[in-house]
Amino acid sequence: MLRRSAALFVALVLGSAATAGCSAASAPEPAGAPLPSATAAQVAPVPTTEAPSPSAPAPPSATPTPTPGAPVSVDVSGTVTDGLESPWGLAVLPDGDLLVSGRDDARILRVSARDGTRTEAGTVPGVTSGGEGGLLGLALSPGFAADHQVYAYLSTASDNRIVRLGYDPARPAGSQLGEPVVLLAGIPHGPRHNGGRIAFGPDGLLYAGTGDANERPLAQDRDSLGGKILRLSPDGAPAPGNPFPGSPVWSLGHRNVQGLAWDPQGRLFASEFGQDTWDELNHITPGGNYGWPDVEGTAGRPGFTDPVAQWHTADASPSGIAHAAGSVWMAALGGARLWRVPLAGDRLAGAPQEFLSGTYGRLRTVTADRDGTLLLVTDNTDGRGDPRPGDDRILRLVVNGR
Template identity: 80%
Template sequence: MPRRSAALFAALALVLGPAVTVGCSSAAAPEPGGAPSTPASAPTSPASPTSAAEPAPTAAIPGPTPTPTPSPTPGAAVSVDVSGTVTDGLASPWGLAVLPDGDLLVSERDDARILRVSAKDGTKTVAGTVPGVTAGGEGGLLGLALSPGFASDHRVYAYYSTASDNRIARLDYDPARPAGSQLGEPVALLTGIPHGGRHNGGRIAFGPDGLLYAGTGDASEPPLAQDRDSLGGKVLRLSPDGAPAPGNPFPGSPVWSLGHRNVQGLAWDPQGRFWASEFGQDTWDELNLITPGGNYGWPTVEGAAGRPGLVDPVAQWHPADASPSGIAHAAGGVWLAALHGERLWRVPLDGDRLAAPPMDFLSGAYGRLRAVVADRDGTLLLLTDNTDGRGDPRPGDDRILRLTVNRT
């Protein structure tokens, strides 16, 4: 199919839902299974996924921090340049947070470490190891978030798995202490999030309202997503102390929205609209606009269904092309880091609607992409995660890349 025709066909699929598909369907599992500068391309038919065991390109040589470029208009064409590798040699990295001085904190899922990465030269320092983490399957030390008052309170929030649940905890961080002992003991704020070998969610972020949001999974028990009394398959909204936030749609509950299969991406646009990415099962991965009390359909439906009482996604993909983990809002759209799809997607937005068909970048160049974060200078930070799902990372392969978004 020609690229232009593919783009138009993809746009129809996103508007009309499952009745029109972007290429053939795929039954690939979403979680198994991202040179440098590539032009955007229209979504194409799913192809055989690149093996996570294939070697990745040699890391780019770190370069100077680029000058930020103005944000393009929502539907404008853009290109992406890889301006350098911030650091490499990571092992099963998952969460990524930008410190006030520009340095980064990175969580490593399987060894439960939090690393500090120098923005100047990529040097890695072990801040500490989070006790009580049980790694296995898709569980372990997952998302990180900084307190809105981090400059004064030095608090880091972490989402992680134990032997019996997933939980959210707060840790004090003192970089003046010796390496390896800079983290205080975790203070559990919310426990009892369902835990399984797969579908543990794990992304946490503070919203513009200063409250803490968390994306959870159904722990491979789909009915939990529709159970308001369960924390599984939800987006949660919490006070910084872990209590249900005031104004939540279900009094006394931390549940903000329900009917999710596995949420691993959270982001807000400049107008305060709340976006989340979700792993589908066999047919549709989703980008959703999250509203309080919204029911996003799982396991009753997957993808757009047009059913009263259920919220349809704004955009959707076959799992072989996406399996979206972390997301960020920048340059007039939402960017999604794709694991199984091994590419970076940009969804151009005009308010709460698509401005143009989603376009992909870096397809297959760096393997699985776990997280994308907008840095303060307008660049994007991209985290790769080439652990193959069985706990066998490719040593030295995982890295943080710095990307520049350009008008074309």
């Protein structure tokens, strides 16, 4: 996508949900089976302060919570680490260290929050990289401090799937991961639109964003796992209370979900790649139909839920999102910038603001750390970016109210 400016249009959520029954989606392997080896609106820019050079992160400091509709500034306080290859997923460990996945090399690295030192936890077997597939999202179990379980979304030669692995940092570097256990297989796979973001919600259940694998009808097919947000129990079974009995589907009509985040009231938001016209930020409701491929962006059509906000694709191509300081923060790949979307409940509280436009290239993942700072992952080594010295890197950002 060209990195060019375009006007930003926003739309309030109209809120509607589709209701119907659905049978459980089938998977080629039972949950719990071991993973086989693979064979094959107008926006006014806001000034930012850049990091002078890669360095250890600044000590955590309290970050004020701005009024949702008020402008803020963002400072890059430091570089946590650099020299990463095609980083994708990010998880914050209880001690503040980070786990980061490499899409193309299938490795999980541990990054010290103190000095940026990297240790290889291990390589996840059975991963097939290529196109937009590979080792993608990471999530820690809700009981990680006790059970040391890591969840991963990955691509094989035939499908995308969600697995669980034990993690023991006391073992030698490179061999700290246990054998992966398949929790859900059969998510459609293709060279494009593989989804990949996973996260545990405030309800303790696992959510996964999938793509249509470049087969558009899958997004409206309730028997397919493609083009959906899925809601699962920690063992991979369809979660109790899902809108379609026996099915893991939580919402449908998605082209390629890339980010998941909740606000303090438990509302779920998701970012989504559009095709040629509109990228979206959506408020997700159970059973909601978000329109793809019949609708892209705001349409006001009965039966479909309009986005909270939309962007021309050159300004966004959104990936990961985080909720912090009364806003959703959205990393943009093609747009090469960080968007702040101020919210009042499930509606916009003001015009979105852009930060770091073009400064660090493609931005893949943003995560809220527990001290109120944001962690931002660049992605210029994925074959679509322009790598710069030190790429790829994890930056620490401080949000300041005005």
